[in-house]
Amino acid sequence: MTTIAVIGGTGKEGKGLALRWANAGYEIIIGSRDAERAVMAAHELNATLGNTNVSGLDNAAAARTAEIVVLSVPYEAHAATLDMIADGTQGKILIDVTAPLDPENKKRALHVPEGSAAQAAQVKLGPSVRVVAAFQNISYTHLTDLHEDLGCDVLVCGNDKEAKKQVIELAKAAGMAAFDAGPIENAMVAEGLTAVLININIAFKIKNTGIRVTGVPRD
Amino acid sequence: MTTIAVIGGTGKEGKGLALRWANAGYEIIIGSRDAERAVMAAHELNATLGNTNVSGLDNAAAARTAEIVVLSVPYEAHAATLDMIADGTQGKILIDVTAPLDPENKKRALHVPEGSAAQAAQVKLGPSVRVVAAFQNISYTHLTDLHEDLGCDVLVCGNDKEAKKQVIELAKAAGMAAFDAGPIENAMVAEGLTAVLININIAFKIKNTGIRVTGVPRD
Numbered sequence: 161m162t163t164i165a166v167i168g169g170t171g172k173e174g175k176g177l178a179l180r181w182a183n184a185g186y187e188i189i190i191g192s193r194d195a196e197r198a199v200m201a202a203h204e205l206n207a208t209l210g211n212t213n214v215s216g217l218d219n220a221a222a223a224r225t226a227e228i229v230v231l232s233v234p235y236e237a238h239a240a241t242l243d244m245i246a247d248g249t250q251g252k253i254l255i256d257v258t259a260p261l262d263p264e265n266k267k268r269a270l271h272v273p274e275g276s277a278a279q280a281a282q283v284k285l286g287p288s289v290r291v292v293a294a295f296q297n298i299s300y301t302h303l304t305d306l307h308e309d310l311g312c313d314v315l316v317c318g319n320d321k322e323a324k325k326q327v328i329e330l331a332k333a334a335g336m337a338a339f340d341a342g343p344i345e346n347a348m349v350a351e352g353l354t355a356v357l358i359n360i361n362i363a364f365k366i367k368n369t370g371i372r373v374t375g376v377p378r379d
Numbered sequence: 380m381t382t383i384a385v386i387g388g389t390g391k392e393g394k395g396l397a398l399r400w401a402n403a404g405y406e407i408i409i410g411s412r413d414a415e416r417a418v419m420a421a422h423e424l425n426a427t428l429g430n431t432n433v434s435g436l437d438n439a440a441a442a443r444t445a446e447i448v449v450l451s452v453p454y455e456a457h458a459a460t461l462d463m464i465a466d467g468t469q470g471k472i473l474i475d476v477t478a479p480l481d482p483e484n485k486k487r488a489l490h491v492p493e494g495s496a497a498q499a500a501q502v503k504l505g506p507s508v509r510v511v512a513a514f515q516n517i518s519y520t521h522l523t524d525l526h527e528d529l530g531c532d533v534l535v536c537g538n539d540k541e542a543k544k545q546v547i548e549l550a551k552a553a554g555m556a557a558f559d560a561g562p563i564e565n566a567m568v569a570e571g572l573t574a575v576l577i578n579i580n581i582a583f584k585i586k587n588t589g590i591r592v593t594g595v596p597r598d
Contacts, residue, residue, distance in 0.1 A: 267561045269568060271494045299594075311593040315575060342486045342578035349488060349571035356534060356568050359561035360592060368594045373579060374530040375518075375588040 164330075165226030167191040167219050167233065167245055170201045173257060174232035176303025177295060178214065179205055180334035183306055188214045191222030191245075198222070223248030228255065228326070231281065232295075235260040235270065238277055242284045249289050253323045255330075256281045256347075259296040259354035267359045269352035278317065278347035292318035292327045293347035296354050298336065299368040306335075312370025314338035315350040339373055383549075384445030386410040386438050386452065386464055389420045392476060393451035395522025396514060397433065398424055399553035402525055407433045410441030410464075417441070442467030447474065447545070450500065451514075454479040454489065457496055461503045468508050472542045474549075475500045475566075478515040478573035486578045488571035497536065497566035511537035511546045512566035515573050517555065518587040525554075531589025533557035534569040558592055 164181055168174040169190035182188045182205055190205070192198035198216030205214040216222075223229045223245035229252055233241045238258050245254075258277035262268035274280040278293035285291065294316045302310045314331045316324050316338050324340050331338035341350060353371060360369045383400055387393040388409035401407045401424055409424070411417035417435030424433040435441075442448045442464035448471055452460050457477050464473075477496035479489035493499040497512035504510065513535045521529045533550045535543050535557050543559050550557035560569060572590060579588045 262564070265562075268564045269561075271564065271567070275490045317575075339579050340582060341575040342488075343484075345481070345487045345490065346571060346575055346578070348490070349568050349575050352565060352568035352571070356536075356560040356565055357592075359565070360558050360595060363559060364595050366594060370593040372591045372593050373576075373588055374591050375585060376579060376583050 161186050162228060163187040163189065163226045164228045164230060165189045165191050165222040166230045167222060167241060168231065170197050171232060172300040174230070175201060175205070176300040177230060177232065177257070177334065179208065180303055180306070181330065182211060182214045183209055184333040185213070186333070189222045189226050190214060190216040191219040192216065193219060219244045220248055228253045230255045230257060232257040235277060236263065238280065239284065242281055246285055249285055251288050253290045253292060253326060254281060254285060255295065255327055256291055256293050257295045259351045261355055267355060267362065269355035275345060276347035276351050278344055278351070282344060290318065290320040290323040291344065292316060292320070292323050293344065293350055294327050294331065294338065296351050297357060297370060299370060302368055310336050310370070311368070312336065313373050315341035317341045317344055317347040317350055319344050337378065380405050381447060382406040382408065382445045383447045383449060384408045384410050384441040385449045386441060386460060387450065389416050390451060391519040392517070393449070394420060394424070395519040396449065396451065396476070396553065398427065399522055399525070400549065401430060401433045402428055403552040404432070405552070408441045408445050409433060409435040410438040411435065412438060438463045439467055447472045449474045449476060451476040454496060455482065457499065458503065461500055465504055468504055470507050472509045472511060472545060473500060473504060474514065474546055475510055475512050476514045478570045480574055486574060486581065488574035494564060495566035495570050497563055497570070501563060509537065509539040509542035510563065511535060511539070511542050512563065512569055513546050513550065513557065515570050516576060516589055518589060521587055529555050529589070530587070531555065532592050534560035536560045536563055536566040536569055538563050556597065
């Protein structure tokens with residue numbers, strides 16, 4: 161089965177995604193700046209699932225070892241982390257989960273110079289990497305409870321149709337419906353929705369709002 | 380009752396919104412570059428509803444006469460139309476419905492220099508106008524069928540809380556649930572969702588996809 165590195169996999173969102181994919185049978189490598197913390201998070205996930213298919217490495221080694229690389233870090237760490245994994249991701253799919261928020265006000269989507277975090281990743285990693293933006297809006301508490309209906313669709317943006325198909329399959333394996341949401345220029349929408357949902361969460365004093373596409377046929 | 384000008388109200392989306400608000404009892408002024416076309420569209424709506432609360436004027440006069448101004452034009456006409464209504468909107472709420480799409484590919488959200496159409500409107504109209512971004516994602520065929528459940532929530536972005544409250548009330552009056560989606564920097568999300576939904580419409584060969592916020596209490 162495909163090996164997936166989750167860079168930033170010791171964070172809440174990354175760990176939640178890793179848990180879902182490990183549970184679906186994928187080989188998971190948690191990546192962290194600190195290999196020891198990655199190994200600890202991997203042990204934790206294996207213990208939760210009663211499995212042995214999660215391991216931990218430092219970010220560069222995790223990216224080098226995996227077939228698909230998922231990047232789940234705060235935007236503040238985005239550029240520096242991309243530098244660490246640039247070699248390891250050449251020729252691969254990079255799924256960018258990053259949602260740029262204004263550091264002074266998390267209710268405000270940050271307009272980044274490249275247009276979106278995913279576009280910034282594409283610029284930094286170069287044309288051999290197929291960058292796909294996805295999974296920014298999924299509540300990590302929902303991810304963590306494996307029995308929970310996630311209640312949120314995944315918008316998948318990128319310029320490589322085949323890569324988007326693979327990401328849509330990964331979403332399905334993790335219990336989510338996902339939609340091809342267009343080219344990488346649309347990534348700002350999926351990324352910015354995170355800020356929109358933070359506004360609604362705060363207004364209603366809840367944690368787990370999401371979005372659903374309406375009017376489409378469902379399985 | 381409040382008088383609402385719908386600038387670009389001879390277009391599909393604008394006319395659909397005008398119909399819904401006229402049906403809810405608001406005084407509606409259809410605005411068009413051509414006053415005659417505006418009057419014709421107003422007659423059509425009055426005939427549909429059996430009412431007399433819709434009238435037509437040229438864009439500048441429509442904006443000047445109304446208390447709230449709604450701007451529903453293609454992005455290509457956005458700047459020129461703002462010039463026409465700049466005087467008439469001073470001190471008022473402007474609801475910007477514009478969704479910038481790449482003219483060469485409507486599946487691609489256009490990244491505009493100001494960040495979003497709504498922010499561009501704010502720059503052009505000046506600080507006395509309370510710009511609110513909303514209603515970009517509502518299928519006009521749904522608007523036109525008054526008995527139809529719209530199946531789409533409205534994301535309301537802007538920097539004036541009181542203005543956003545009024546827009547949320549207008550959405551309710553038109554049969555839609557609306558949410559305060561944060562400051563005007565988040566308008567790019569609501570605007571760009573139009574391009575995202577166009578992708579999904581085309582993939583499924585349907586016309587009326589929308590989005591719903593999940594996990595929130597509903598009336």
